[in-house]
Amino acid sequence: MEKELPRHADLVDERLVYWHFMAALIFMGASMLGGLLMALQLLRLNPFSGIELLSPGRWRMIHTNAIAYGFIANAFLGGLQWIVPRLTLHKVYNPKIPGLNIGLSWAIFWAWQLVVTATAVGLLLGQAQAVEWGETPIWIDPVAQLGLLLVAINYIPPIAKVEGPLYVSLWYFLAAFVWTFLTYAMGNFMPQYFVTGTAAGAVGGLFIHDLVGLFVTPLGWGLMYYFVPILLKKPIWSHGLSLVGFWGLAFFYPLQGIHHFLYTPIPMFLQYGAVISTIALELVVASVIFNFHATLRGSTGALTTNLPIRWFYSGMFYYFLTCLQCAFQVTLTFQQLIHFSDWVVGHAHMVMFGVFIMWQLGMMTYLIPRLLKTPWYSQRLLEWHYWLSFVGIGLMSFDLIILGIFQGLSWSSLLPWEHSLDLSIPFWAVRTVAGLLMIAGYLVFVVNVVQTYLTSRPAPQKAAVATA
Amino acid sequence: MLESKVGVLFIAGIGFFGLAFLSNALVPALMYRDLPEQTVEQLLRNNGNLRFQFEDLARRFPDSFTAAYGHPPEGAAEREKWLDTWSQHALQLGHDVYVGEACWHCHSQFVRPVSNEDRRFGPVSKTEEYQNVLQRPVLFGTRRVGPDLSREGGRRSNDWHAVHFFKPTILSIGSPMPEYPWLFNGAADKPNAKGLALITYVQWLGSWLESYPYYEDYQPSPIHGLAEKGKDQK
Numbered sequence: 001m002e003k004e005l006p007r008h009a010d011l012v013d014e015r016l017v018y019w020h021f022m023a024a025l026i027f028m029g030a031s032m033l034g035g036l037l038m039a040l041q042l043l044r045l046n047p048f049s050g051i052e053l054l055s056p057g058r059w060r061m062i063h064t065n066a067i068a069y070g071f072i073a074n075a076f077l078g079g080l081q082w083i084v085p086r087l088t089l090h091k092v093y094n095p096k097i098p099g100l101n102i103g104l105s106w107a108i109f110w111a112w113q114l115v116v117t118a119t120a121v122g123l124l125l126g127q128a129q130a131v132e133w134g135e136t137p138i139w140i141d142p143v144a145q146l147g148l149l150l151v152a153i154n155y156i157p158p159i160a161k162v163e164g165p166l167y168v169s170l171w172y173f174l175a176a177f178v179w180t181f182l183t184y185a186m187g188n189f190m191p192q193y194f195v196t197g198t199a200a201g202a203v204g205g206l207f208i209h210d211l212v213g214l215f216v217t218p219l220g221w222g223l224m225y226y227f228v229p230i231l232l233k234k235p236i237w238s239h240g241l242s243l244v245g246f247w248g249l250a251f252f253y254p255l256q257g258i259h260h261f262l263y264t265p266i267p268m269f270l271q272y273g274a275v276i277s278t279i280a281l282e283l284v285v286a287s288v289i290f291n292f293h294a295t296l297r298g299s300t301g302a303l304t305t306n307l308p309i310r311w312f313y314s315g316m317f318y319y320f321l322t323c324l325q326c327a328f329q330v331t332l333t334f335q336q337l338i339h340f341s342d343w344v345v346g347h348a349h350m351v352m353f354g355v356f357i358m359w360q361l362g363m364m365t366y367l368i369p370r371l372l373k374t375p376w377y378s379q380r381l382l383e384w385h386y387w388l389s390f391v392g393i394g395l396m397s398f399d400l401i402i403l404g405i406f407q408g409l410s411w412s413s414l415l416p417w418e419h420s421l422d423l424s425i426p427f428w429a430v431r432t433v434a435g436l437l438m439i440a441g442y443l444v445f446v447v448n449v450v451q452t453y454l455t456s457r458p459a460p461q462k463a464a465v466a467t468a
Numbered sequence: 469m470l471e472s473k474v475g476v477l478f479i480a481g482i483g484f485f486g487l488a489f490l491s492n493a494l495v496p497a498l499m500y501r502d503l504p505e506q507t508v509e510q511l512l513r514n515n516g517n518l519r520f521q522f523e524d525l526a527r528r529f530p531d532s533f534t535a536a537y538g539h540p541p542e543g544a545a546e547r548e549k550w551l552d553t554w555s556q557h558a559l560q561l562g563h564d565v566y567v568g569e570a571c572w573h574c575h576s577q578f579v580r581p582v583s584n585e586d587r588r589f590g591p592v593s594k595t596e597e598y599q600n601v602l603q604r605p606v607l608f609g610t611r612r613v614g615p616d617l618s619r620e621g622g623r624r625s626n627d628w629h630a631v632h633f634f635k636p637t638i639l640s641i642g643s644p645m646p647e648y649p650w651l652f653n654g655a656a657d658k659p660n661a662k663g664l665a666l667i668t669y670v671q672w673l674g675s676w677l678e679s680y681p682y683y684e685d686y687q688p689s690p691i692h693g694l695a696e697k698g699k700d701q702k
Binding site for chain 2: 041042043044046049050052055056057058060061126127128129130131132135159160162165166170171174175177178179182183186190191192194195196197198199200201202203204205206208210214243246247250251254255256257258260261263264265266267270273274335336337339340341344345408411412413414417418421422
C-alpha cells in the first residue's frame with residue numbers, strides 16, 4: 001500500500017470524546033442521588049419526605065433514565081467517537097450543520113444532553129410515560145428518536161466505507177445503530193398510540209429487553225472486542241466463536257421480550273417461546289465468555305497490573321453470573337417465586353452496573369489520561385474507585401437477589417403484606433450501604449478526573465501519546 | 469455474508485429484529501384485534517360501583533369536591549350527566565397521577581395464576597380487563613414493594629385512602645410508601661382535585677368485577693356464632 005495511514009489527530013475529535021465522558025459522569029451523579037433517595041425511602045429514612053419535587057417515585061425514574069440515557073449512552077457515544085474512526089480509518093460523517101457553526105457530532109452531543117435533561121425535568125414535573133425504561137415524556141420521544149437517527153447517520157458512513165469483511169466490533173456497532181433506532185421507536189410509540197392492554201404489555205416487555213440486549217449489549221461487546229486485544233496485545237482467541245457470539249445474540253436476544261411478563265394474560269405459547277430462546281442464548285453467552293477468557297490465557301497477570309483490563313474482565317465475570325442467573329430465573333418455576341421481588345432488581349443492577357458500566361468505567365480509565373495527555377492524578381484513587389465499585393455492586397446484587405427469594409416465600413405463603421416489608425428492612429439497609437460504597441467510588445473517581453484535568457491545564461500540550 | 473455490511477445490516481439488524489417483532493409483538497396484537505378498546509366513557513357506563521364511590525367522595529369531602537368540580541346542576545338528568553362527566557375526568561386524571569408519581573413501579577396490576585395470588589388478591593387477571601385506554605401503555609408493573617392494586621377498588625374506604633395518601637404511616641405503621649401531601653390542601657380531609665382523582669382511580673381498579681370488593685381469603689370469625697350472624701345480615 002502506497003497510501004499513508006491517516007493520523008489519529010485528524011480522525012478523532014478528542015474534546016468530544018472527553019466531553020461525552022464528562023456529561024456521562026454528571027448524569028451518573030444524578031442517577032445515584034435518585035437511587036439513594038429511593039433506598040432511604042424504603043428504609044423510612046427519607047429526609048425530604050413530603051416535598052413534591054423530591055418525590056421518591058419520580059426520582060426512581062430519574063435514577064433509571066439518567067443511567068441508561070445519560071451515563072450509558074453518553075459513554076458509548078464518546079467511545080464510538082474514539083473507536084469507529086480508528087478502526088475504519090475514516091472520519092465520522094460529521095457534516096456541518098447549516099446555520100450553526102458546529103458539525104453533526106457536536107450537534108448530537110448537545111441534542112442528547114438536552115434530551116436527557118428535558119427527560120429529567122419532565123419526570124420531576126410528573127409527566128412520565130408509563131413505559132418502564134422509557135418514561136421519557138411523550139413530547140420528548142420524537143426528539144430522542146431523531147437523535148438516534150442522527151447517530152446512525154453520523155457513524156454508519158465510515159463503517160460503510162470499509163472494504164471487505166468487517167472487524168467484530170463493527171458488526172456489533174452497525175447492528176446496534178439499526179436496533180437502537182427500531183427499539184426506541186417500537187417501545188415508545190407502539191404502546192402509546194397503536195396497541196393497548198395485553199399486546200402493549202408484550203411490546204413493553206420486548207422494549208425493556210431489547211434496550212438492554214440490542215442497544216447496550218452490542219455496543220458493550222463492541223468495546224470489548226476493540227479494547228481487550230489492544231490492551232493484551234494479542235488477537236481474540238477464536239474468530240469462529242466471535243461469529244457464534246454475534247449471530248447467536250442477533251437471533252436469540254430479540255425473541256425473548258415476553259419473558260418479562262410471564263404468567264400475564266399474554267398467550268402461553270408466546271411465553272414458552274420466550275423462555276426457550278432465553279435459555280438458548282445462555283449457551284451463546286457462554287461461548288463469548290469462553291472466547292475472552294481463552295484470550296486472557298497466558299496474560300492473567302494483566303488483571304493485577306492493568307486496571308482497564310481488570311475492569312473489563314470483572315464486568316465479564318458479572319456478565320457470566322447474571323446470564324447464568326437469567327437461565328434459571330426465566331423458567332416458570334423460578335418465576336412463581338421471584339417475580340415482582342427484589343431478585344429482579346438485584347439482577348438489573350448486576351447487568352447494568354456490574355457489566356456495562358464497569359466496562360465503560362474501564363474504558364474511561366484507559367482513555368481519559370490519553371485525552372488529557374496527562375497521567376492519572378492518582379493511581380491509588382483509581383484502585384479505590386475500582387474496589388469500591390466492584391465490592392459495592394457485588395454486595396448489592398447478592399443482597400437483593402437473596403432478599404427476593406425471601407419476599408417471594410413470604411407472599412406465596414399468604415402472610416400479611418407487612419411481613420414481607422419487615423423482613424426486607426435489614427436487606428434494604430445492606431443495599432443502602434452497598435449503594436453508598438458505589439457512590440463513594442464515584443466521588444473518588446470524579447475527584448481524580450478533576451485533579452487530572454487541572455494538572456493537564458497549565459502544561460502546554462505534548463505530542464500525542466495515544467497513537468498506539 | 470456473516471461478516472459483511474449487508475449481512476449485518478439487513479439480516480441481523482433489520483431481519484432478526486423484524487422476526488422477533490412479528491412473533492413477540494404483532495402476534496398478540498393480531499390475536500386481540502377483535503377485542504375493542506374501551507374509552508373512559510365506555511368504562512364508566514353502568515359502572516355502579518365507581519359511581520357510588522364518586523358520590524361518596526362528594527359526601528365525605530364536600531368542600532374539596534365543590535372546589536374541584538363546582539356545584540351540581542339542578543334536575544336529575546342534568547345531575548347524572550354532570551356526575552358522568554366529572555367521574556370520567558377524575559378517572560383519567562387519577563390515572564395520570566398514578567403514572568406520573570410512579571405508583572406503578574411499586575404496585576403491580578395483574579394477578580397471576582400461581583403462588584396463591586388469587587387467594588391473596590382476587591380473580592386472576594384476564595386479557596379483556598386491559599383492553600381500555602387507561603391501559604395504554606399497560607400498567608402491569610414489574611415490582612411489588614406494595615401489594616397488587618388491580619383488585620383494590622372497594623377494599624378500603626375513601627377516607628382510608630385519603631389518610632393513607634396523605635401519610636401512609638398513620639394507617640400502616642412503618643410503611644415505606646412515600647407521602648403525597650401535595651395531593652391535599654394541608655390536611656388529610658382536604659384532598660385537592662388530583663387527590664380526589666387518584667382516589668377515584670384506585671377505587672375503579674377491579675370495580676368491573678362481580679366479586680368486587682374482594683381481597684385476601686375471607687376468614688370466618690373465630691368467635692363462635694359471629695360468622696353465622698354476619699351471614700344472616702347480608
